[in-house]
Amino acid sequence: MSAAGPHGTAVGPPLRLHGPAGPWRRVRRALHERGTVLVYGLLADWIPDDRESAGLRQLLGHDWARYEAMALAPVRDRFAASRRLIKYVAGCALRAAPASVELGYRPGGRPCLRGCDHLDISLSHTGDLLLLGITRRGGIGVDAEPADRRTLLTGTERRFWTPCESEALARIAEARRPREMVRLWTLKEAYSKAIGQGMRFRFSDFGFPPGGAPPRVLTPEGRPGTGDEWSFGSGRVGRYAVGWAVHDTGGTPGPADAVGRLDRGLVEALEALTGPPAPNPERND
Incomplete structure (x- = not known):
């Protein structure tokens, strides 16, 4: 699976993350150089296996009750995989443990990083693809479709x-x-x-x-x-079309700074x- 060259130039093509193993150096470099990074993974990369399931409750935090209430296994797997991806990428950006990242939800259900106004995230998932955008520049939106x-x-x-x-x-x-x-x-x-x-x-x-x-x-x-x-x-990620939008409110603030979205x-x-x-x-x- 590969990503074709994007039409836009402000953001590089999505980077493949093979589960918690990363590679995280490329993510940090893109955030440092551009203030924005797009990443993607497959569900199989991010669904926790038996060994990883032991720490899932701690990782999901406030979302654990929501996860337990899901009756269908495929729905639970997709939810766990997407939240793992968000928390590992945000942890990389913040140089913090993934389990310490707390998610909130905006009106409409969109996830956000609680207490991290200087970082905006956007998630899209379809089929076996998870696509995530994260930026320090202002606001971001991503979408993926077959x-x-x-x-x-x-x-x-x-x-x-x-x-x-x-x-x-x-x-x-x-x-x-x-x-x-x-x-x-x-x-x-x-x-x-x-x-x-x-x-x-x-x-x-x-x-x-x-x-x-x-x-x-x-x-x-x-x-x-x-x-x-x-x-x-x-651009393209395998058999999926992906699109992104970034609103630059000025500069690339460090972790301690905050900017309006x-x-x-x-x-x-x-x-x-x-x-x-x-x-x-x-x-x-």
């Missing part, structure tokens, strides 16, 4: 695309169109996660340029919708369009 997902340009699905996107997609050869739609979808999901809206922000209210153009947010009419403080990228004016403007956030759980964190 690259071969069959998505059609129908009247019903046009509610997910701006008029400019629909016109551009209609000009793309039918054989290539589904893959391009999946790429655009991962960017939309990543951006909506980075601004804290999830699926509550209508996807027809913003778009991205299809094709080989550098990804950036566009208004429904095709005009620039964000500035240079945002960077975006997309997002410009308050941006959030207020979005809430004016969409209304206040509703407590609906996001599809994949």
Whole structure:
């Protein structure tokens, strides 16, 4: 499994983590050099084996009761694997023991690092893939989807695309169109996660340029919708399409510093369009 080169340049391609063994040096180097790192692992890498299960209760902490209440083994395994990945990556960033990292949850169910306002995380999982983004720069969102997902340009699905996107997609050869739609979808999901809206922000209210153009947010009419403080990228991890969005609030603060996740004016403007956030759980964190 490999990651193809991203369209964006601010963040490197996702790094493969083979469970708790890492490699962690590459993660620390990326955080030091860029302030942001994307990592991925397979469920099999992160589901605890019998030997590791003995320490799972301590590692999960407040999430242990939630884990025990899950009736289906595959659901429990996915939950344990994703929380292990988050805690080991956050522990690497903080130079702390993974079990000492405490997770909280924002409205909508998105996990965050409690007491670590200078670090933002975003998790996506689909199939056997776990994708995690972590940044010291401000806010981050990531998304992963099966690259071969069959998505059609129908009247019903046009509610997910701006008029400019629909016109551009209609000009793309039918054989290539589904893959391009999946790429655009991962960017939309990543951006909506980075601004804290999830699926509550209508996807027809913003778009991205299809094709080989550098990804950036566009208004429904095709005009620039964000500035240079945002960077975006997309790529492939094996059979999955992945996308990411990073909002840079300035600098790469050290562990003792704290920065606000997002410009308050941006959030207020979005809430004016969409209304206040509703407590609906996001599809994949």
